Amino acid sequence: MRFDILTLFPQMFAPFLENGVTRRAFASGQVEVHLWNPRDFAEGNYRRVDDRPFGGGPGMVMLADPLQRCLDAAQQSRAQALPEEEAVPVVLFSPIGHTLHHGAVAQWAQGSGAILLCGRYEGIDQRFIDANVTHQISLGDFVLSGGELAALVLLDAITRLQPGVLNDAGSFQQDSFNPALDGLLDCPHYTRPEVWQGHSVPAPLLSGHHAHIERWRREQSLRLTAQQRPQLLQQARRQGRLTAQDEAFLRTLPAAPDDSDIAGH
Numbered sequence: 001m002r003f004d005i006l007t008l009f010p011q012m013f014a015p016f017l018e019n020g021v022t023r024r025a026f027a028s029g030q031v032e033v034h035l036w037n038p039r040d041f042a043e044g045n046y047r048r049v050d051d052r053p054f055g056g057g058p059g060m061v062m063l064a065d066p067l068q069r070c071l072d073a074a075q076q077s078r079a080q081a082l083p084e085e086e087a088v089p090v091v092l093f094s095p096i097g098h099t100l101h102h103g104a105v106a107q108w109a110q111g112s113g114a115i116l117l118c119g120r121y122e123g124i125d126q127r128f129i130d131a132n133v134t135h136q137i138s139l140g141d142f143v144l145s146g147g148e149l150a151a152l153v154l155l156d157a158i159t160r161l162q163p164g165v166l167n168d169a170g171s172f173q174q175d176s177f178n179p180a181l182d183g184l185l186d187c188p189h190y191t192r193p194e195v196w197q198g199h200s201v202p203a204p205l206l207s208g209h210h211a212h213i214e215r216w217r218r219e220q221s222l223r224l225t226a227q228q229r230p231q232l233l234q235q236a237r238r239q240g241r242l243t244a245q246d247e248a249f250l251r252t253l254p255a256a257p258d259d260s261d262i263a264g265h
């Protein structure tokens with residue numbers, strides 16, 4: 001799997017590539033990352049990569065030409081390294097894209113990678129986007145200063161799904177949104193000490209009884225999902241993923257609020 005990232009700030013990526021559980025995947029080349037700076041493809045003494053917007057208004061716009069030369073170089077390098085690869089996706093991070101979610105991450109994790117474009121300033125000349133971009137991805141309804149954090153988010157989410165990357169094989173399957181967890185939210189977690197500032201670890205987790213622990217975890221997932229993301233619970237129900245035992249437990253809970261009632265939604 002290979003990612004080619006076009007960014008005016010390649011130095012933002014090094015700390016991420018060298019730290020955390022995913023670093024081995026980058027060091028071994030299981031997930032290859034190639035950084036390309038459009039400034040290296042800009043012309044003139046000032047190596048200009050942006051200019052004022054036609055029509056006026058605040059801010060600057062990334063120039064199409066340096067970006068196109070940079071993208072062409074990344075595509076050529078990729079074609080040489082992966083001659084059998086079909087057209088590589090060109091992803092732009094942008095507030096107008098589809099909001100990233102687990103299903104999309106899981107699909108990207110099955111692929112051979114992509115070229116990722118990190119916008120800056122007011123954005124990129126639309127003609128370059130129209131000519132080259134195949135996918136647009138947003139992190140949510142807010143505006144970042146640049147696409148680098150979004151690229152790092154996608155890279156991290158994809159890399160942790162690669163075989164052998166997490167210390168505990170398959171542990172990602174127990175994470176929130178995963179089909180193995182029926183798309184529900186993860187349960188709460190506890191570690192030593194058994195009592196912290198007067199608060200005990202829930203008794204089932206100390207029971208040593210595997211079935212009781214599993215049931216407690218399932219019920220906590222159901223409770224949290226019902227409280228925080230009722231639509232995920234409805235989706236699991238529609239997909240026939242809730243058992244009669246799950247439904248009986250859910251009936252013991254207070255009525256779930258609408259998604260719109262929940263702080264932060």
Ligand SMILES: C[S@@+](CC[C@H](N)C(=O)[O-])C[C@H]1O[C@@H](n2cnc3c(N)ncnc32)[C@H](O)[C@@H]1O
Pocket residue numbers: 092093094095096117118119120121122123124137138139140141142143144145146147148150
């Ligand atoms: C300051 S933003 C430009 C915002 C743009 N003028 C707008 O209002 O939609 C600069 C760059 O940050 C990235 N960016 C900003 N918000 C984002 C988001 N929610 N998701 C993904 N990328 C984002 C994009 O690459 C964008 O080109």
